[in-house]
Every structure is written in structure tokens, then in C-alpha cells.
Amino acid sequence: MNINSTKQLPAESWYAIRVAPGGQKMAKAVPGASEERVGETQIERECREKGFAIFMPSFWTVVRHQRTNKLIEKRFPLLVGYAFVRASGQDIAGVRQLNNVAYFLRGGGNYGLASFRDHDIAQLYIAELEKREEHVTMKQNGEADIRKHRRSALHRQLGLIFPKGRRKRVPLRMLASAAINSLPTKAKKRCMTILMELEALDKEEVACNTNGLALSSAA
Structure with missing residues (x-):
């Protein structure tokens, strides 16, 4: 300079x-x-x-x-x-x-x-x-990685609620949505929480892919 x-x-x-x-x-x-x-x-x-x-x-x-x-x-x-x-x-x-x-x-x-x-x-x-711009891309990729791991963890939790035989024939989220009312109260509440979080992850991913991510202050 x-x-x-x-x-x-x-x-x-x-x-x-x-x-x-x-x-x-x-x-x-x-x-x-x-x-x-x-x-x-x-x-x-x-x-x-x-x-x-x-x-x-x-x-x-x-x-x-x-x-x-x-x-x-x-x-x-x-x-x-x-x-x-x-x-x-x-x-x-x-x-x-x-x-x-x-x-x-x-x-x-x-x-x-x-x-x-x-x-x-x-x-x-x-x-x-x-x-x-590089930072925004890195952040986007990092959040995508976190969503992927969180989604896998939630699916594993859903899998523990339903019998293994039924899980093999029907997608877990579809099975959970259809059978949620037949579950015991405690399992029903947990299943509903998992489904809501999975839906939120889906919406977040769509928003990120459509609009990108805005930087926010850590202050």
C-alpha cells in the first residue's frame, strides 16, 4: 500500500x-x-x-x-x-x-x-x-451438516418407539404420523415432539437453500 x-x-x-x-x-x-x-x-x-x-x-x-x-x-x-x-x-x-x-x-x-x-x-x-462470501458458504455448509446429524438422531429416536417389523415396511415419519394416536400418552407426546422438530428442520433447509443465510452478530 x-x-x-x-x-x-x-x-x-x-x-x-x-x-x-x-x-x-x-x-x-x-x-x-x-x-x-x-x-x-x-x-x-x-x-x-x-x-x-x-x-x-x-x-x-x-x-x-x-x-x-x-x-x-x-x-x-x-x-x-x-x-x-x-x-x-x-x-x-x-x-x-x-x-x-x-x-x-x-x-x-x-x-x-x-x-x-x-x-x-x-x-x-x-x-x-x-x-x-466464503464465510456465508462455510456457515451454510456447516448448518447443513448439523441438520443432517440431528435428523438422523431424531429418526433413531422414532425407531425406538415402533416395532422393528413395522419399521421395515413403512417410512418412519409416515408410520409415526399414522400411528401416533394409538401410542401411550408419554410415547405419543415424545413422538409428536420429534415430528415437529423434523418438520422445523425441513423448513429451515428449504429457507436456507432459497434465500441464503444472513450474518448475525454474536454480540
Whole structure:
């Protein structure tokens, strides 16, 4: 990435900042937030609320919860401790006063600071979008794998409710739906719960295949 060294200073430019400790932690999720603010960090929220454009290169990762087997999404900074803020000369003092900004990085650019062109930041942003698309695909595949294992487990549980001879001749879910009223109360309740969960898994799979998955904040 090239540092600007022109004598004629632009009205605005991108500057590298050192983020204060804790500033790159995910902020509390905001209901109905736009897609670009999902997984927002403390430094990003503060800058945007004060009217400053900010770009923090980052990546998402998916972790499977050990107990619940659910997928948890988390966003992490690619450049730990650093971000880029777009500001004019008169805005620099205001950026310095932000709680989550430690200082501007020095360099040979505007005002003796490390400044960057729009083109440089755009290239980083495009690379981040590509990584986000990869993450969505990974999440989709991961959830499909979890649904598959959960569906198999539920079918095994249904199999324990009905005699083996009947299971071989009729699909389990069809058998359960037809014979549920003849089951003892406890078995009937369990069978109904399993069928409802299987139906929910089917609907979830259809929704994922049709509409894709939206990223959600872990905050």
C-alpha cells in the first residue's frame, strides 16, 4: 500500500489509527441494524455515531458450541489493534478525542501521518467482501451438516418407539404420523415432539437453500 506524498492535500483522506484496548470488541447488537453494521465493534460504532467513516479489515469465523452443537459466529480484526478512518485536516483533532482511538500512525503522508488513497482502501474492502462470501458458504455448509446429524438422531429416536417389523415396511415419519394416536400418552407426546422438530428442520433447509443465510452478530 503506497503512502501519499503529494504536496497538495486532499479535502479528505484515509488515515491509519491505533485502536485503544477493547475498541475492537464487538459492540452490543442493535435490533434492525443494517447489514454493514452487523458485528460492529466499539471503535466502529463510536466513529459512525460521531460522523466519521471507518474501515476495519476483518474476518468472520464459525465455532460449533460443544454442548448445544449450535453454530456461533464471531468477527475478528484482520489487523489487530489498527483501523482506517476517513477525515479531513480539520477532523483529525476530533478523531483523536474519541474514546476508542489511541493515536494516529506517523508516516510520510498528509500532515506527517500515514495516509492512504481511496483506491488502496477499496482493494482491502473488496478482499473483505470475498472473505465474507466464503464465510456465508462455510456457515451454510456447516448448518447443513448439523441438520443432517440431528435428523438422523431424531429418526433413531422414532425407531425406538415402533416395532422393528413395522419399521421395515413403512417410512418412519409416515408410520409415526399414522400411528401416533394409538401410542401411550408419554410415547405419543415424545413422538409428536420429534415430528415437529423434523418438520422445523425441513423448513429451515428449504429457507436456507432459497434465500441464503444472513450474518448475525454474536454480540
